[in-house]
Amino acid sequence: MKFRICRTALTEAVSQVSKAVSTKTTVPILTGIHATVDEEGLWLTGSNSDLTIQVCIPLRRDDKELVNVDTMGSVVLPGRIFSDIVRKLPGDQVEWDVDERWKTTLHSDQAHFELKGLDPEEYPRVPRFDEEQMFSLPAELLKSMIRQTGFAVSTSEARGVLTGVLWRLESGRLTFVATDSIRLSRKEADVEVPEELTLENVVIPGKSLSELGKILADQTGWVDVILADNQIMVRSDHLLFFSRLLDGTYPDTNRVIPKSGKTEIRVSTKEILQSVDRAALISRDGRDNVIKWTVKEKGVVQVQSAAQDVGSVLEEVDAQVDGEEVSLSFNAQYMMDALRAVDSDEIRILLTGTMTPFLIQPADREDALHLIVPIRTR
Amino acid sequence: MKFRICRTALTEAVSQVSKAVSTKTTVPILTGIHATVDEEGLWLTGSNSDLTIQVCIPLRRDDKELVNVDTMGSVVLPGRIFSDIVRKLPGDQVEWDVDERWKTTLHSDQAHFELKGLDPEEYPRVPRFDEEQMFSLPAELLKSMIRQTGFAVSTSEARGVLTGVLWRLESGRLTFVATDSIRLSRKEADVEVPEELTLENVVIPGKSLSELGKILADQTGWVDVILADNQIMVRSDHLLFFSRLLDGTYPDTNRVIPKSGKTEIRVSTKEILQSVDRAALISRDGRDNVIKWTVKEKGVVQVQSAAQDVGSVLEEVDAQVDGEEVSLSFNAQYMMDALRAVDSDEIRILLTGTMTPFLIQPADREDALHLIVPIRTR
Structure with a gap:
């Protein structure tokens, strides 16, 4: 196995497959990165048995030669140190040479590294897919x-x-x-x-x-x-994810999602998120990270939280309110996660009662929803 | 104690004093931030008993009013939550109101926080200096x-x-x-x-x-x-550091610093640093983080490292060499710390032998030096 490769392309590919490389040493070979050079280019694979990432650096991209193959072959290199080395190598081209005992030489400008490689036959095979179930x-x-x-x-x-x-x-x-x-x-x-x-x-x-x-x-x-029986593959340009x-x-x-509610409010996503974020500063110091909303018919949401030995917070956020006045308590972090995920400037919240799940949706669309179960308080 | 303050000035000052606030609760009052408002402005103090940082936000800066004092006074507020709140407050102005039991209200736009404050008399006094020993x-x-x-x-x-x-x-x-x-x-x-x-x-x-x-x-x-007996104060614009x-x-x-040596080399700071940084990737996986230099009369420094079960590295860096050939080993991190601290593009290294301290200096100045003791290897 002997070839020459463009250093920047190698650095990028190694950084992608490294995301899957196992940091636990229960299966030692999986702490390595698998490399194969063949007539298509250099294939790098990282895996932690749950997920596998494979990247191909093609021989050429646009008009530039990326990989110049002398002898084809495979090797497994220790993942962490290999990716550190690649990132810090000088020069534009890396000469990569593997002997019959998988001793690997990486040579770039004045730097000359030798790494102990492992037998690539010990590395698990990447699953095969028949592409029948594809979209x-x-x-x-x-x-x-x-x-x-x-x-x-x-x-x-x-x-x-x-x-x-x-x-x-x-x-x-x-x-x-x-x-x-x-x-x-x-x-x-x-x-x-x-x-x-x-x-x-x-x-x-x-x-x-x-x-x-x-x-x-x-x-x-x-x-x-x-899709295959027990695996999924996502394929993008030169990148395979299993x-x-x-x-x-x-x-x-489906049956837990309420179709109608007692009270519907519409409010600025950013304003209510910032308000919950501030109230959470107090609730985080309490045991349970709970904050309370009181929806007023006059068109405000009161956001409240209190923690013994710390203090309390009260804010009012303007909202469009339809229906009964209601108050309920919930986990502040869950609310912030949902509000941050919403892609709209305005949200619609459907409240069904003090103890029943409430619904958060973008005000202008029905393709996304978040449901949160309130918390019982005294 | 009652006043109004510009939020951005408050945020900046709190972030500065927070650097000194104790995170350990061995002296509970030191997990707080001490605040005093007087005729000069708002004074904030954070301390962990080793060091103390005090910042003054003056009544006015340039043409802008920063602090508007209604009633003077002092309070201690819980450090972490207070600084989180200040950072996330809405609005441009914070109304700050403390009652006789140190219950503190922070009010800014729609947000209304109440915090349990502590008795400021319990907070340690900032040391006094007579300014005789000053430069x-x-x-x-x-x-x-x-x-x-x-x-x-x-x-x-x-x-x-x-x-x-x-x-x-x-x-x-x-x-x-x-x-x-x-x-x-x-x-x-x-x-x-x-x-x-x-x-x-x-x-x-x-x-x-x-x-x-x-x-x-x-x-x-x-x-x-x-300087005072057992304290030092550094004073800059509106900021006191003790x-x-x-x-x-x-x-x-003084006596450990060599005046002359066997071999003197001059080399690019950046090139030798990058080379040592790469070699350290191998040595870090070994036990001792040791790398080896061999200085050749022909004008190169060979940088080497090897770790069993991992591999090895060899680089050559061009250098101007005067004197004998010499090889020596040292802690890679110590060398990188020293090279990163040097403010010149070129460094001068004076080697005195395999086991005696060597000197690293900017090539063009004598006002800075770094000394490292080599490591004995087989």
Whole structure:
């Protein structure tokens, strides 16, 4: 295995696959980065068994040669130190040379590194997909759907299937749902999909989606989504992302979403978010991070919080109020997560009572919603 | 105590004094911020008993009213939550009202906070200085002297006086010295000083100086330095910084500094720093973080490091070499700290042997030096 590669292209690719590289040493080979150079270019792979990221640096991009292959082959290099070295190498071109015992030489300008490599045959194989279950959507839309739902998954591993985000696809409508049973977030969008492709009970670990959101950060254009029995693959330009799916049946959440309520308010997203954020300064010092809203018919939301030994806060935010006066308490962090996920300047909140779930939606659209269960207080 | 204050001026002042506020609760009152409003303006004080920072927001700055006093008085407010609140308050003006039991109301636009305050009489008094022992220097120079020496103090509390930086003043020449006995850094400069003011054995805790460097970050102009028996005060525009001094006699370090050596090299600071930085990637994975230099008469420095189970690195950096060939090993982090502190594009290194201290200086000046003791290797 011997080739020459453009240093900046290598640095970028290593930084992408590093996001998946295992930091735990339970499976030692997974702390490494797998590299293969073949007739297409250099393939780098990082994996932590839940998720795998693979990037290809092609031989040429536009008019520039990126990889010049002398001898094809594979090797696994220790992940952390390899990525540190690549980032700090001088020069524009890296000469990469691997001997028959996987001893790897990286040479760039005056710097000359030798690393102990590992046998690439010990590295797990990347799953194969037959591309029967496939659809496409813009990278921007996928990122936005992840951002608007991913925070609501359960963080307790004991909750099994609730630590993931449910993907549902029916008649070309893609729906993401996440809930930890105190709150729920749902986002829908139309996607380009072959006739009759439906998805049910596809649940992707929240942690995998959070990494996917990060590696798609600078991506524009379209991505392909391909499903297999217990794996999902997301494919963008020269980048493959694999995640295992979660076992178990995701609960039916449609019936918990209220269709109507006692009180509906419309309010500036930014104003009510800043107000809750300030009130949370007091509640965070209390035990429970609880704040209280009192919705007044005259057209204000009173935001309140009090913690013994610290103090209290009271604010009034102007709002358009339809229906009964109502007051209720909730977890301030859950409210801030939902308000930050809303993509509209104005929100609509549907209150159903002091102890029943309330609904937060963009005022101008129905494709996103957040549900929060209030907290009982004295 | 009742007044109105410009929010942005308050935010900035609170962020400065917060740097000194204690996070430990061994002396509970020190987790608070002390506030006094009087005929000069609002005085804020934060302290952790080693160091104290006091800021005054004057009644007016330029043409703008900053503080409008109704009733003078003092209070202590819980530091962390108070500074969080101030940072997030809406509006341009904060109404600040304290009752006879120190219950404090902060009111700004629609936000209305109440905080439990504490009795200001319980807060330790700021030390008094008689200004006999005083000199002045530009803030930029003071920051630079701290930056070029502070990193070399001992981090082990057991080393007593070596955890501080020695300040010496003689015939208008100010010298800072720091050492942990494996390395030493020294920086000198001329300052404006009244005749016959000399300082000996004034040792300031390294942590205090590191904070001083941060709070002077944006300061230009001159600062006054005032000494008392066991305290130092640094005074800049509306900002007072106090630190206790360390007890004990600082060792005489002049005799350890070599006057001549076997080999002198001149090399680009940036090139040798980057080379050592890369070599440290390998040595950091070894036990000892040791790298090796071999200085060749032909005019190169070979930078090497090897760690079992990881690999090795070899680089050559062009240098002007006068004297014998020599090779020696040292702690890579110590070398990087010293090279980063040097203010010149080119450095001069004086090597005295494989096991004796070597000297690093800017190639064009004698007012700064760094000394490192090599490490014995097989």
